[in-house]
Amino acid sequence: MIISSPSDYRAAAQKRLPPFLFHYLDGGAYAEKTLRRNVEDLANVALRQRVLKDMSQLDTSIELFGEKLSMPVALAPVGLTGMFARRGEVQAAQAADRKGIAFCMSSVSVCPIEEVAPLLSRPMWFQLYVLKDRGFMKNALERAQAAGCSTLMFTVDMPTPGARYRDAHSGMSGPNAAMRRYWQSVMHPTWAWDVGLHGKPHDLGNISRYLGKTVGLEDYIGYLGANFDPSISWKDLEWIRDFWKGPMVIKGILDPEDAKDAVRFGADGIVVSNHGGRQLDGVLSAAHALPAIADAVKGQIKILADSGIRNGLDVVRMIALGADCTLIGRAFVYALAAAGQAGVAHVLDLFEKEMRVAMTLTSVNRIADITPTLLVPES
Ligand code: FNR
Numbered sequence: 001m002i003i004s005s006p007s008d009y010r011a012a013a014q015k016r017l018p019p020f021l022f023h024y025l026d027g028g029a030y031a032e033k034t035l036r037r038n039v040e041d042l043a044n045v046a047l048r049q050r051v052l053k054d055m056s057q058l059d060t061s062i063e064l065f066g067e068k069l070s071m072p073v074a075l076a077p078v079g080l081t082g083m084f085a086r087r088g089e090v091q092a093a094q095a096a097d098r099k100g101i102a103f104c105m106s107s108v109s110v111c112p113i114e115e116v117a118p119l120l121s122r123p124m125w126f127q128l129y130v131l132k133d134r135g136f137m138k139n140a141l142e143r144a145q146a147a148g149c150s151t152l153m154f155t156v157d158m159p160t161p162g163a164r165y166r167d168a169h170s171g172m173s174g175p176n177a178a179m180r181r182y183w184q185s186v187m188h189p190t191w192a193w194d195v196g197l198h199g200k201p202h203d204l205g206n207i208s209r210y211l212g213k214t215v216g217l218e219d220y221i222g223y224l225g226a227n228f229d230p231s232i233s234w235k236d237l238e239w240i241r242d243f244w245k246g247p248m249v250i251k252g253i254l255d256p257e258d259a260k261d262a263v264r265f266g267a268d269g270i271v272v273s274n275h276g277g278r279q280l281d282g283v284l285s286a287a288h289a290l291p292a293i294a295d296a297v298k299g300q301i302k303i304l305a306d307s308g309i310r311n312g313l314d315v316v317r318m319i320a321l322g323a324d325c326t327l328i329g330r331a332f333v334y335a336l337a338a339a340g341q342a343g344v345a346h347v348l349d350l351f352e353k354e355m356r357v358a359m360t361l362t363s364v365n366r367i368a369d370i371t372p373t374l375l376v377p378e379s
Pocket of ligand 1: 024025026038076077078079080106107108127155251273274275276277278306307308309327328329330331
C-alpha cells in the first residue's frame with residue numbers, strides 16, 4: 001500500500017490493528033455527528049489565495065510558553081498510545097522530539113512518565129484527568145514535575161465518560177466477557193509482536209506505578225470507570241494551579257464563557273476541543289466554536305485547538321480561525337499504528353510540507369501573520 005498523504009495512514013492502521021483497537025481510536029460518541037463535523041467544518045474553511053509575494057523565507061516555527069516549536073503542532077494526549085505500537089509513547093515522543101515539537105503524555109499511558117521523559121531533548125508535556133482518586137492525581141503531578149515536564153494539560157471535558165457505542169460493540173468498554181474473548185482472539189503472533197503484547201496484557205504504566213501492581217487493560221477500565229468525578233468545579237483546580245510550577249492549560253473548552261472563566265482562574269492556556277468528538281455528540285465542532293472564543297480571550301491566554309485536524313492545511317485553517325497552536329490526535333496515532341516511529345516522523349513531515357504549501361499560496365511568511373484576514377468572508 002502506497003502511503004503518500006496523512007489520510008493514507010488511517011487505512012493502513014485499519015489493516016494492521018485488531019478491530020477493537022482500531023474502533024477505539026477511530027470512533028466517537030453516540031452517532032458520531034460531532035466527530036464528522038470536526039473534520040468537515042475544518043475542510044470547509046476556505047482560504048484566500050494570494051500570489052506573487054516573495055515566499056522564499058517562510059518560517060513555520062512558533063514560541064509557546066517559552067519553548068520553541070518548529071511548527072504550531074503538538075501531539076495530543078492519547079490514552080493507551082502504547083498499545084498501537086510497541087512502547088508506543090516512546091516511539092511517538094521521539095518522533096515529535098526529532099521534529100522539534102512537543103509530545104503530551106496522557107495520564108493513562110502504557111509507558112510511564114519516567115520511561116519517556118528522559119529520552120527527549122525537550123521537556124515533555126503531561127496531561128491529567130480529574131479523578132475521584134486525588135491520590136493518583138497528586139502522585140502523577142509529583143512524578144511529572146520530578147521528570148521535568150513543563151506544560152500541564154488539565155482535561156476537563158471528561159467528568160463522565162461519553163457514550164461510545166463502537167467500543168461497546170467491539171468489546172473495548174469492558175471489563176466483560178466479550179473483551180476477554182477479544183484479548184484471546186487477538187493474540188495473533190504477527191501483531192502481538194508489533195504491539196508488544198507477547199501473550200501478556202499491557203501494564204498501564206502511570207497507574208501501576210501509583211497502585212504498586214501490574215495494571216492490565218481490564219483493571220484500567222474498571223479503575224477509570226469508578227473514578228470519573230462529576231462533582232468537579234473550578235474551585236477544585238486551585239490546588240493544582242498552586243502546586244504546578246509550569247504553565248497550566250485547561251483542555252476541553254468549547255464556549256466563550258468557559259474560556260473567560262479560564263482566564264479568571266489564571267490558566268496559561270486553553271485547548272478548544274470536544275475531545276475529538278468522543279464526549280458529547282451534537283456539540284459544535286472545534287472549528288465552529290473557535291472564532292467566538294478567540295474574540296473573547298485572544299491575547300489574554302494562549303489558545304490551542306484540536307479535534308478534526310487531519311493534515312497541515314487544517315493546521316493553517318485552525319490558526320486562521322483563532323488558535324495560537326494546535327494538537328493532533330488520531331492523525332499521529334494512525335501513523336504510529338501503521339509504521340511506528342517512522343510513520344509518526346513521516347506524517348509530521350507531511351504536515352509541515354502541507355503547511356508550507358498553504359502558507360505560500362496565502363502569502364504568509366510567519367505563523368503570526370495567519371489571522372482571520374486569510375479567511376474568505378462568508379458569502
Ligand atoms: C483521546 N483524547 C484524550 N484526551 C485527553 O486529554 N486524555 C486522554 O487520555 C485522551 N485519550 C484519547 C484516546 C484516543 C484514542 C483519542 C482519539 C483521543 C483526546 C485527544 O487528546 C484530542 O483532544 C483529540 O484526539 C483531538 O481530535 P483528533 O485530532 O483526534 O480529531
